[in-house]
Amino acid sequence: MAPSTTQTPEAAAPTPTPSSSAAATSPELPAIVKNDPARTGFDPATKWWMNYFKILSGQITTEGAFHYRESRYVANEERDCKTCEGYRDWAFAHSPTVRFMREKIEALNGRLDADNVVCRRCPARLTADGEVHRQSGGFSPGHGILICANEVRDRKHLEDTLAHEMVHAWDHLRWKVDWAGGKDLKHAACTEIRASMLSGECRWTKEAITRGNWTLTQQFQECVRKRAVQSVLARPACKDDVQAVKVVNQVWDSCFADTRPFDEVYR
Incomplete structure:
Protein backbone atom coordinates (compact mmCIF):
# COMPACT_ATOMS: atom_id res chain seq x y z
CA MET A 1 0.00 0.00 0.00
CA VAL A 33 -33.61 -17.96 0.55
CA LYS A 34 -36.68 -16.79 2.46
CA ASN A 35 -38.61 -18.86 4.97
CA ASP A 36 -41.51 -21.04 3.88
CA PRO A 37 -43.20 -22.64 6.93
CA ALA A 38 -44.60 -25.44 4.81
CA ARG A 39 -41.08 -26.40 3.76
CA THR A 40 -39.00 -25.59 6.85
CA GLY A 41 -41.42 -26.23 9.71
CA PHE A 42 -40.62 -22.85 11.27
CA ASP A 43 -43.68 -20.61 11.68
CA PRO A 44 -42.84 -17.09 12.93
CA ALA A 45 -46.44 -16.68 14.05
CA THR A 46 -46.00 -19.49 16.58
CA LYS A 47 -44.63 -18.89 20.10
CA TRP A 48 -40.82 -18.95 20.17
CA TRP A 49 -40.66 -21.73 22.74
CA MET A 50 -42.90 -23.94 20.60
CA ASN A 51 -40.58 -23.45 17.63
CA TYR A 52 -37.61 -24.18 19.87
CA PHE A 53 -39.20 -27.44 20.99
CA LYS A 54 -39.84 -28.34 17.35
CA ILE A 55 -36.15 -27.78 16.60
CA LEU A 56 -35.16 -30.07 19.47
CA SER A 57 -37.58 -32.75 18.30
CA GLY A 58 -36.43 -32.58 14.68
CA GLN A 59 -39.63 -31.06 13.30
CA ILE A 60 -37.82 -28.01 11.87
CA THR A 61 -35.21 -28.27 9.13
CA THR A 62 -31.72 -26.78 9.25
CA GLU A 63 -32.99 -23.97 7.05
CA GLY A 64 -35.86 -23.37 9.43
CA ALA A 65 -33.47 -23.28 12.39
CA PHE A 66 -31.55 -20.52 10.58
CA HIS A 67 -34.71 -18.43 10.18
CA TYR A 68 -35.66 -19.11 13.82
CA ARG A 69 -32.24 -17.85 14.94
CA GLU A 70 -32.68 -14.66 12.94
CA SER A 71 -36.16 -14.10 14.38
CA ARG A 72 -34.78 -14.33 17.92
CA TYR A 73 -32.12 -11.76 17.05
CA VAL A 74 -34.87 -9.38 15.94
CA ALA A 75 -36.78 -9.97 19.19
CA ASN A 76 -33.66 -9.46 21.34
CA GLU A 77 -32.14 -6.58 19.36
CA TRP A 175 -2.46 4.75 3.52
CA LYS A 176 -5.11 5.20 0.88
CA VAL A 177 -6.74 1.77 0.79
CA ASP A 178 -8.85 0.66 -2.17
CA TRP A 179 -11.50 -1.03 -0.02
CA ALA A 180 -13.69 -2.37 -2.82
CA GLY A 181 -10.70 -3.59 -4.81
CA GLY A 182 -11.81 -1.88 -7.97
CA LYS A 183 -8.30 -0.60 -8.68
CA ASP A 184 -6.09 -3.01 -6.80
CA LEU A 185 -7.19 -6.03 -4.74
CA LYS A 186 -3.74 -6.14 -3.17
CA HIS A 187 -4.77 -3.25 -0.90
CA ALA A 188 -7.69 -5.24 0.49
CA ALA A 189 -5.58 -8.37 0.85
CA CYS A 190 -2.86 -6.55 2.77
CA THR A 191 -5.12 -4.82 5.26
CA GLU A 192 -7.06 -8.06 5.87
CA ILE A 193 -3.83 -9.97 6.54
CA ARG A 194 -2.71 -7.30 8.98
CA ALA A 195 -6.08 -7.04 10.74
CA SER A 196 -6.39 -10.80 11.27
CA MET A 197 -2.76 -11.01 12.41
CA LEU A 198 -2.82 -8.11 14.88
CA SER A 199 -6.33 -8.32 16.34
CA GLY A 200 -5.89 -11.57 18.26
CA GLU A 201 -8.66 -13.40 16.41
CA CYS A 202 -6.15 -16.01 15.16
CA ARG A 203 -4.35 -16.71 18.43
CA TRP A 204 -3.83 -20.39 19.22
CA THR A 205 -6.42 -20.69 21.99
CA LYS A 206 -9.20 -19.21 19.85
CA GLU A 207 -8.43 -21.39 16.85
CA ALA A 208 -7.94 -24.61 18.82
CA ILE A 209 -10.65 -24.28 21.46
CA THR A 210 -13.33 -22.01 19.99
CA ARG A 211 -13.13 -23.07 16.34
CA GLY A 212 -11.69 -26.57 16.73
CA ASN A 213 -8.85 -25.93 14.26
CA TRP A 214 -5.96 -27.62 16.02
CA THR A 215 -2.61 -28.21 14.33
CA LEU A 216 0.97 -28.46 15.53
CA THR A 217 2.52 -26.17 12.94
CA GLN A 218 1.59 -23.04 10.98
CA GLN A 219 -1.79 -22.74 12.72
CA PHE A 220 -1.54 -18.97 13.19
CA GLN A 221 -0.39 -18.38 9.61
CA GLU A 222 -3.09 -20.60 8.15
CA CYS A 223 -5.80 -18.83 10.14
CA VAL A 224 -4.63 -15.41 8.97
CA ARG A 225 -4.36 -16.59 5.38
CA LYS A 226 -7.80 -18.24 5.40
CA ARG A 227 -9.55 -15.19 6.86
CA ALA A 228 -7.79 -12.85 4.44
CA VAL A 229 -8.82 -14.99 1.46
CA GLN A 230 -12.45 -15.04 2.66
CA SER A 231 -12.48 -11.26 3.04
CA VAL A 232 -10.92 -10.64 -0.38
CA LEU A 233 -13.40 -13.06 -1.95
CA ALA A 234 -16.25 -10.90 -0.59
CA ARG A 235 -14.95 -7.86 -2.50
CA PRO A 236 -17.06 -7.00 -5.58
CA ALA A 237 -13.96 -6.85 -7.78
CA CYS A 238 -12.82 -10.38 -6.89
CA LYS A 239 -13.85 -12.94 -9.52
CA ASP A 240 -13.46 -16.18 -7.58
CA ASP A 241 -11.57 -18.00 -4.85
CA VAL A 242 -8.65 -18.68 -7.21
CA GLN A 243 -8.06 -14.95 -7.65
CA ALA A 244 -8.50 -14.33 -3.91
CA VAL A 245 -5.83 -16.91 -3.04
CA LYS A 246 -3.50 -15.55 -5.73
CA VAL A 247 -3.77 -11.95 -4.50
CA VAL A 248 -3.22 -12.92 -0.85
CA ASN A 249 -0.14 -14.94 -1.85
CA GLN A 250 1.25 -12.00 -3.82
CA VAL A 251 1.31 -9.69 -0.79
CA TRP A 252 1.75 -12.30 1.96
CA ASP A 253 5.47 -11.94 2.73
CA SER A 254 5.50 -8.15 3.04
CA CYS A 255 2.13 -7.72 4.76
CA PHE A 256 2.48 -10.60 7.23
CA ALA A 257 5.81 -9.10 8.29
CA ASP A 258 4.30 -5.62 8.79
CA THR A 259 3.16 -5.29 12.41
CA ARG A 260 2.79 -1.50 12.47
CA PRO A 261 1.76 0.30 14.63
CA PHE A 262 2.82 -2.51 17.01
CA ASP A 263 6.45 -3.52 17.45
CA GLU A 264 5.40 -7.17 17.19
CA VAL A 265 2.29 -9.36 17.20
CA TYR A 266 0.90 -8.53 20.64
CA ARG A 267 -2.18 -10.77 20.86
Missing part, protein backbone atom coordinates in the same frame (compact mmCIF):
# COMPACT_ATOMS: atom_id res chain seq x y z
CA ALA A 2 1.37 3.37 -0.98
CA PRO A 3 1.48 6.32 1.43
CA SER A 4 -1.23 8.95 1.01
CA THR A 5 -2.73 11.95 2.73
CA THR A 6 -4.49 11.50 6.05
CA GLN A 7 -8.27 11.13 6.06
CA THR A 8 -10.44 11.22 9.17
CA PRO A 9 -13.52 9.01 9.59
CA GLU A 10 -16.67 11.02 10.19
CA ALA A 11 -18.75 10.57 13.32
CA ALA A 12 -22.02 9.46 11.72
CA ALA A 13 -23.22 6.00 12.74
CA PRO A 14 -22.69 3.37 10.03
CA THR A 15 -25.63 1.39 8.69
CA PRO A 16 -25.09 -2.38 8.59
CA THR A 17 -25.17 -3.17 4.87
CA PRO A 18 -23.69 -6.55 3.83
CA SER A 19 -21.12 -6.07 1.09
CA SER A 20 -22.72 -8.79 -1.04
CA SER A 21 -26.33 -7.69 -0.62
CA ALA A 22 -26.62 -7.61 -4.41
CA ALA A 23 -27.17 -11.37 -4.18
CA ALA A 24 -30.89 -10.72 -3.97
CA THR A 25 -31.06 -9.28 -7.49
CA SER A 26 -27.87 -10.19 -9.36
CA PRO A 27 -28.23 -13.24 -11.68
CA GLU A 28 -24.57 -14.12 -11.14
CA LEU A 29 -24.99 -14.61 -7.38
CA PRO A 30 -27.14 -17.16 -5.51
CA ALA A 31 -30.56 -15.87 -4.53
CA ILE A 32 -31.37 -15.23 -0.87
CA GLU A 78 -32.41 -3.96 22.09
CA ARG A 79 -30.88 -6.26 24.72
CA ASP A 80 -28.04 -7.35 22.43
CA CYS A 81 -27.16 -3.76 21.51
CA LYS A 82 -27.04 -2.66 25.16
CA THR A 83 -24.78 -5.61 26.03
CA CYS A 84 -22.54 -4.82 23.04
CA GLU A 85 -22.28 -1.17 24.06
CA GLY A 86 -21.24 -2.19 27.57
CA TYR A 87 -18.50 -4.42 26.16
CA ARG A 88 -17.40 -1.63 23.80
CA ASP A 89 -17.13 0.90 26.63
CA TRP A 90 -15.14 -1.61 28.69
CA ALA A 91 -12.73 -2.17 25.80
CA PHE A 92 -12.13 1.57 25.34
CA ALA A 93 -11.43 1.91 29.06
CA HIS A 94 -9.46 -1.25 29.84
CA SER A 95 -8.27 -3.19 26.77
CA PRO A 96 -4.54 -2.56 26.18
CA THR A 97 -4.90 -3.31 22.46
CA VAL A 98 -7.92 -1.07 21.91
CA ARG A 99 -6.45 1.78 23.96
CA PHE A 100 -3.14 1.54 22.08
CA MET A 101 -4.85 1.54 18.68
CA ARG A 102 -7.04 4.46 19.72
CA GLU A 103 -3.94 6.51 20.59
CA LYS A 104 -2.27 5.62 17.29
CA ILE A 105 -5.39 6.59 15.35
CA GLU A 106 -5.56 9.91 17.20
CA ALA A 107 -1.90 10.50 16.28
CA LEU A 108 -3.01 10.36 12.63
CA ASN A 109 -5.78 12.91 13.31
CA GLY A 110 -8.46 10.25 13.47
CA ARG A 111 -11.07 9.70 16.15
CA LEU A 112 -12.89 6.59 17.32
CA ASP A 113 -15.27 6.66 20.27
CA ALA A 114 -18.86 5.80 21.21
CA ASP A 115 -20.16 8.21 18.55
CA ASN A 116 -18.69 6.35 15.58
CA VAL A 117 -18.15 2.85 16.99
CA VAL A 118 -21.74 1.63 17.05
CA CYS A 119 -23.55 -1.59 17.91
CA ARG A 120 -26.30 -2.74 15.56
CA ARG A 121 -28.07 -5.95 14.61
CA CYS A 122 -26.63 -7.39 11.39
CA PRO A 123 -29.01 -9.74 9.55
CA ALA A 124 -27.40 -12.91 8.25
CA ARG A 125 -28.27 -14.21 4.78
CA LEU A 126 -28.95 -17.75 3.63
CA THR A 127 -28.36 -18.20 -0.11
CA ALA A 128 -29.61 -20.84 -2.50
CA ASP A 129 -26.24 -22.59 -2.53
CA GLY A 130 -26.71 -23.41 1.17
CA GLU A 131 -24.16 -20.88 2.41
CA VAL A 132 -24.85 -18.72 5.46
CA HIS A 133 -23.28 -15.26 5.26
CA ARG A 134 -22.63 -13.48 8.56
CA GLN A 135 -20.45 -10.60 9.68
CA SER A 136 -19.03 -9.62 13.07
CA GLY A 137 -18.35 -6.02 12.18
CA GLY A 138 -17.12 -3.63 9.55
CA PHE A 139 -15.22 -0.41 8.91
CA SER A 140 -16.46 2.45 6.74
CA PRO A 141 -14.01 5.30 5.97
CA GLY A 142 -16.83 7.84 5.94
CA HIS A 143 -18.68 6.62 9.01
CA GLY A 144 -16.67 4.58 11.50
CA ILE A 145 -16.87 1.06 12.92
CA LEU A 146 -19.89 -1.21 13.08
CA ILE A 147 -20.05 -4.00 15.67
CA CYS A 148 -22.71 -6.62 14.96
CA ALA A 149 -24.34 -6.90 18.37
CA ASN A 150 -26.23 -10.12 17.62
CA GLU A 151 -22.99 -11.89 16.64
CA VAL A 152 -20.96 -10.85 19.71
CA ARG A 153 -20.42 -13.93 21.88
CA ASP A 154 -18.68 -12.29 24.83
CA ARG A 155 -16.42 -9.40 25.84
CA LYS A 156 -13.26 -10.99 24.42
CA HIS A 157 -14.97 -11.58 21.09
CA LEU A 158 -15.94 -7.93 20.89
CA GLU A 159 -12.40 -6.92 21.81
CA ASP A 160 -11.01 -8.99 18.93
CA THR A 161 -13.61 -7.65 16.50
CA LEU A 162 -13.02 -4.05 17.53
CA ALA A 163 -9.24 -4.46 17.31
CA HIS A 164 -9.61 -5.93 13.80
CA GLU A 165 -11.65 -2.97 12.58
CA MET A 166 -9.32 -0.48 14.29
CA VAL A 167 -6.41 -1.88 12.29
CA HIS A 168 -8.45 -1.15 9.16
CA ALA A 169 -9.08 2.39 10.44
CA TRP A 170 -5.36 2.92 11.08
CA ASP A 171 -4.49 1.58 7.62
CA HIS A 172 -7.04 3.95 6.10
CA LEU A 173 -5.50 6.94 7.85
CA ARG A 174 -1.93 5.85 7.13
